[in-house]
Amino acid sequence: MPPIEAELPETELPDGQSRLIGAAVREALARRRMSRQALADAARISISTLEKALSGRRPFTLATTIRLEEALGLPLRTQAPAPVAVAERARHAPEEFGSYTREAVAFLGGRYLTLRPSFGQAGAIFAYRTEIAWDADSARLVFREAERLDAPFAQSGTVSVPNQSGQIYLVTNFQGQYRLAVLGRPTIQGEMFGILTTLFSGRGTQLTPAATPIALVPERGALAESAQYGRIAAGMACEPTYRRLLDRVREDMFAVFPGCGEGTA
Numbered sequence: 156m157p158p159i160e161a162e163l164p165e166t167e168l169p170d171g172q173s174r175l176i177g178a179a180v181r182e183a184l185a186r187r188r189m190s191r192q193a194l195a196d197a198a199r200i201s202i203s204t205l206e207k208a209l210s211g212r213r214p215f216t217l218a219t220t221i222r223l224e225e226a227l228g229l230p231l232r233t234q235a236p237a238p239v240a241v242a243e244r245a246r247h248a249p250e251e252f253g254s255y256t257r258e259a260v261a262f263l264g265g266r267y268l269t270l271r272p273s274f275g276q277a278g279a280i281f282a283y284r285t286e287i288a289w290d291a292d293s294a295r296l297v298f299r300e301a302e303r304l305d306a307p308f309a310q311s312g313t314v315s316v317p318n319q320s321g322q323i324y325l326v327t328n329f330q331g332q333y334r335l336a337v338l339g340r341p342t343i344q345g346e347m348f349g350i351l352t353t354l355f356s357g358r359g360t361q362l363t364p365a366a367t368p369i370a371l372v373p374e375r376g377a378l379a380e381s382a383q384y385g386r387i388a389a390g391m392a393c394e395p396t397y398r399r400l401l402d403r404v405r406e407d408m409f410a411v412f413p414g415c416g417e418g419t420a
Contacts, residue, residue: 166217168232171290173214174299176223176231178311180209182329183227185307185356198226211299248295252315252326257289260296260316262341263323264288267371268382269300270401274355274365280387280397285325285371287314298325302384308356310334323347336369339409345373346400348409366412368404 168176184194191209195202200222207213224231247254266286273279283303290297296314303309312327312334325336338349348370355365374382383393404410 167214168217168220169292170214171292171297172232173208174211174290174297174311176215176220177209177211178299178309178327179229179231179329180223180227181307181309183229194223194226198222211301246294248316252295252313253317255296255316257294260314261289262345263296263314263316265345266374266379267347268374268378269369269371270397271351271367271369272401273386274367276386276388278389280394280401282382282384282387282397283309284374284382284384304385322349337410338369338371345375346403347371348404348407350404350410350412368401368410368412370400370404372400 167173180194183189184191191205192202195205198205198219200219204219208215208219220231247256264287266284269283269285271281273281275281281304284301285298286301287296287298289295293313296316297311298314299311300309310325310327312325315324315326317324321340323338323340325338327334332354334351334353336349336351338347341347348368350366351369352364352366354362356362372378381393383391387394387397405412
């Protein structure tokens with residue numbers, strides 16, 4: 156049967172909601188080991204429509220989202236807040252994310268080359284992009300990952316910037332399942348170093364908790380033109396530079412891994 160999206164309203168959803176829906180769809184595909192083509196067929200939408208929405212090249216429409224909800228048997232939309240609540244939140248992020256203003260966290264916005272050890276190849280570095288931007292609809296900083304070799308596992312969520320700890324948190328919460336990056340405040344070059352806690356996809360459907368160093372480096376200047384993504388192995392031109400950046404997490408004590416080196420209790 157051909158796609159029939161036109162039977163439903165083509166209202167485009169807000170950017171923030173579209174990002175959350177995209178993350179939920181990618182998670183569902185990964186968990187069910189379902190292809191995007193199979194989902195497009197089940198939802199009776201075109202694969203082009205699905206690909207563009209998941210890649211962020213166009214927002215999800217109400218029609219597309221309804222079809223996807225029916226095909227997956229999952230609620231993808233969150234209930235819109237009352238107008239008064241929206242007005243109150245417009246000036247500050249919610250208290251649970253630090254109550255920061257847009258102006259106070261503007262320095263965090265941008266694109267970052269993101270580095271962590273590879274889970275799939277010993278000694279290699281896994282490189283991708285993290286984008287951080289202000290979302291006016293939810294009055295908070297949000298992030299999303301791109302250029303990932305394992306695109307179905309790309310994350311998106313909220314940036315928490317509390318005053319007390321002096322750390323920055325990238326928080327993904329999908330139906331109660333959390334993934335968290337804890338980062339130190341940016342260096343003078345804008346780099347952020349810390350630790351990532353996530354789930355490693357093992358054999359079959361097994362998911363195993365994992366913690367690893369992580370580095371976010373602003374993509375500007377020469378790096379904006381030359382950044383390489385994917386699995387970076389020894390011998391590649393960018394590997395020494397990426398390795399030095401990632402090693403700073405431990406060497407400069409941006410994060411501590413007890414039992415993994417000297418000086419542990």
